[in-house]
Amino acid sequence: MTGRSVNIYLQEDTYKAVCQQVGPRQISRYINQAVAEKLAGEQKKMEEELKQKLIAGYKANAKNKKLQSELGV
Numbered sequence: 001m002t003g004r005s006v007n008i009y010l011q012e013d014t015y016k017a018v019c020q021q022v023g024p025r026q027i028s029r030y031i032n033q034a035v036a037e038k039l040a041g042e043q044k045k046m047e048e049e050l051k052q053k054l055i056a057g058y059k060a061n062a063k064n065k066k067l068q069s070e071l072g073v
Helices: 012-022 026-061 064-071
Strands: none
Touching: 012 026, 026 064
16 A cells, blocks of 8 residues: 655644554554545535535426426426
8 A cells, every 4th residue: 555654743632542542553544544534424425415405406497487498398
């Protein structure tokens, strides 16, 4: 697996909690997994919001009598 090395800032209490949870040699893997999960959740949220906007738009267009007459529906 390829990757990039980055410097991040963690508050001392957060760093200590991570070290206690996973150990000092596993921090990068743990943080990478946490960020990947957060990104996946955000992506899913954005997709759901887009889906709801599309549904609302379709419903609005379905109620638009002028548009329906122009389309010959």
